[in-house]
Amino acid sequence: MRKAFTLIELLVVIAIIAILAAILFPVFAQAKLAAKKTVAISDLKQLSLASAMYIGDNNDTYPLSAGMEPYGLPWDIRVPSNWQSDGVNPYMVQASAVGWANSLQPYTKSTAILHESTEVLENWPGDSYANPLTAISWANLAFNGDLTEYSASAVAAPSSLIAFWQGNGIESVKGYGYSQPVLGCYDPTLPCRYVPSSPTCQGLNGDEDWFNPLFNQTDAYQATPGLTMWMYGKGLNSAQADGSVRFRHMGMNQTPNLTDYKTDPYAGYNALGQPRAVWTDATQCHALLFEPDFDFQNWGTPTIWGNP
Numbered sequence: 001m002r003k004a005f006t007l008i009e010l011l012v013v014i015a016i017i018a019i020l021a022a023i024l025f026p027v028f029a030q031a032k033l034a035a036k037k038t039v040a041i042s043d044l045k046q047l048s049l050a051s052a053m054y055i056g057d058n059n060d061t062y063p064l065s066a067g068m069e070p071y072g073l074p075w076d077i078r079v080p081s082n083w084q085s086d087g088v089n090p091y092m093v094q095a096s097a098v099g100w101a102n103s104l105q106p107y108t109k110s111t112a113i114l115h116e117s118t119e120v121l122e123n124w125p126g127d128s129y130a131n132p133l134t135a136i137s138w139a140n141l142a143f144n145g146d147l148t149e150y151s152a153s154a155v156a157a158p159s160s161l162i163a164f165w166q167g168n169g170i171e172s173v174k175g176y177g178y179s180q181p182v183l184g185c186y187d188p189t190l191p192c193r194y195v196p197s198s199p200t201c202q203g204l205n206g207d208e209d210w211f212n213p214l215f216n217q218t219d220a221y222q223a224t225p226g227l228t229m230w231m232y233g234k235g236l237n238s239a240q241a242d243g244s245v246r247f248r249h250m251g252m253n254q255t256p257n258l259t260d261y262k263t264d265p266y267a268g269y270n271a272l273g274q275p276r277a278v279w280t281d282a283t284q285c286h287a288l289l290f291e292p293d294f295d296f297q298n299w300g301t302p303t304i305w306g307n308p
Contacts, residue, residue, distance in 0.1 A: 064100065076176045077178075147163060265287060284305050
């Protein structure tokens with residue numbers, strides 16, 4: 001006659017299973033996160049290769065972050081450019097068509113690589129997604145807007161300069177791609193090019209200066225994301241101008257509220273990994289780690305724009 005499990009034996013088995021689950025579940029979660037991180041590295045590498053091919057076909061220059069609109073250079077573009085007709089702003093489709101994400105699409109053959117799988121998915125406020133004219137893309141990866149139409153051979157430190165990165169943190173917006181930072185170009189009659197920092201530049205003063213023609217080309221505005229920058233543990237991935245891709249620690253405090261300005265674009269992180277300030281050069285004209293003419297050797301006196 002076959003003997004059944006006793007209640008004590010059954011409880012022992014359940015306890016062992018619970019212990020094993022407690023041990024293994026964090027391991028599985030870490031493995032899943034590592035797999036997502038690897039996929040993101042692959043996507044950034046593909047984007048870097050697409051950028052290199054674009055540069056080779058376009059006189060050694062990076063793509064435009066966006067086309068100029070009558071009020072200046074937008075920092076967001078539609079991806080793809082024609083998914084929605086726009087009677088309110090008919091210039092958006094034109095500006096988006098020549099923007100970096102759409103310009104690189106013939107080389108990547110897909111906009112899916114712009115979207116990573118760990119973000120919060122957001123709709124653009126006020127946009128209607130009910131009847132799109134074409135398939136809509138999600139975008140999390142961002143372009144260094146200081147590189148818009150910049151000569152690739154003129155980059156001072158290609159192995160250090162961020163070209164593409166997960167600049168929106170965990171957020172991905174439906175139908176839009178971003179430049180982060182974005183050049184302050186406000187006069188559509190003038191070329192939009194990076195202007196090196198100088199003591200006479202107007203500096204980064206925020207949204208209130210976004211439409212001020214006095215600030216044309218002298219600064220690059222970088223927003224502090226509203227969500228955490230901790231995508232994979234306490235960090236995210238970035239692709240440098242030389243095509244290399246690496247993990248970048250974000251919000252690793254050295255002193256209260258501050259970070260290592262040589263590796264982290266932001267400072268003033270809260271406990272959730274949300275930054276409140278941007279590291280800039282001494283003049284506060286440009287975000288420090290995105291200046292294409294910076295050698296990443298002579299740091300000078302970095303300053304903070306924002307409220308750390």
